Amino acid sequence: MRRAGGYGVITSPDGVEEHDTFTCAHCNRVVVVPVRADPSDIGGMCYQCMRLVCPDCVSQGGCTPFERKLELMERRADALRSYGE
Amino acid sequence: MATYTVNNKMGGSQQNIGTSAKTVLTVTSQTTGNRRARIFEINCGADGTPADNPLTYDVIRCTSIGTGGTNIVPPALDTADAVAIMVATGNQTGEPSVTSTAVMLTVPLNQRATYRWVASPGNEFVIPATNVNGFAFRCLSPVYASTVIFDVMWTE
Numbered sequence: 584m585r586r587a588g589g590y591g592v593i594t595s596p597d598g599v600e601e602h603d604t605f606t607c608a609h610c611n612r613v614v615v616v617p618v619r620a621d622p623s624d625i626g627g628m629c630y631q632c633m634r635l636v637c638p639d640c641v642s643q644g645g646c647t648p649f650e651r652k653l654e655l656m657e658r659r660a661d662a663l664r665s666y667g668e
Numbered sequence: 669m670a671t672y673t674v675n676n677k678m679g680g681s682q683q684n685i686g687t688s689a690k691t692v693l694t695v696t697s698q699t700t701g702n703r704r705a706r707i708f709e710i711n712c713g714a715d716g717t718p719a720d721n722p723l724t725y726d727v728i729r730c731t732s733i734g735t736g737g738t739n740i741v742p743p744a745l746d747t748a749d750a751v752a753i754m755v756a757t758g759n760q761t762g763e764p765s766v767t768s769t770a771v772m773l774t775v776p777l778n779q780r781a782t783y784r785w786v787a788s789p790g791n792e793f794v795i796p797a798t799n800v801n802g803f804a805f806r807c808l809s810p811v812y813a814s815t816v817i818f819d820v821m822w823t824e
Binding site: 586587588589590591592593594595596604605606610611612613649653656657659660664 | 702704770771772773775777778780781782783784785786787788790791792793794796797798799801
């Protein structure tokens with residue numbers, strides 16, 4: 584794929600198998616992209632953040648970029664720490 | 669940004685995997701001085717006697733480091749860099765608390781094979797700057813009952 588988000592390689596006694604991957608912009612999960620895969624099978628494109636998303640996030644709908652989720656996680660942790668927990 | 673690496677051969681005694689997911693390594697944010705880390709490379713494979721058995725490796729978000737593990741000081745790739753903020757714990761005997769819906773990567777693999785995943789910039793696994801939050805690297809097999817190795821590299 585063009586501008587793959589990652590690269591995976593399986594090395595075995597039968598040889599080497601390579602594949603591209605991309606990382607879901609909403610949940611940070613890695614999606615393996617088989618050669619000549621049907622685009623609908625490997626997720627989709629979020630037209631709000633304009634990045635690739637995994638099939639689960641496609642079915643969920645909406646757009647909460649992973650950076651936003653990180654901020655929410657960290658903000659909660661900071662608040663708990665300020666309470667002395 | 670500094671780059672660090674760790675694997676579960678660097679500390680503690682390797683634990684045998686079984687039919688349920690066995691954590692062999694965790695990389696988590698420490699309790700103070702939190703900052704984010706980005707895991708950009710993962711290597712995994714079995715290091716037992718070669719045979720044809722199915723294994724399933726996975727990477728899952730965790731919120732604890734488990735019990736019975738050995739704290740491993742991750743070496744920096746550049747020796748001029750400071751000590752890592754992330755905490756690496758290997759060869760746990762008790763499983764960490766994991767977020768069951770946050771399996772980030774699953775790799776079914778033959779015992780004789782190894783797997784390497786490398787992320788391009790911007791596509792790494794991100795560890796939030798949250799106390800003891802990070803990733804657990806696990807393996808299970810219905811047949812193979814020996815040891816595996818996970819090797820992880822990240823920047824922080």
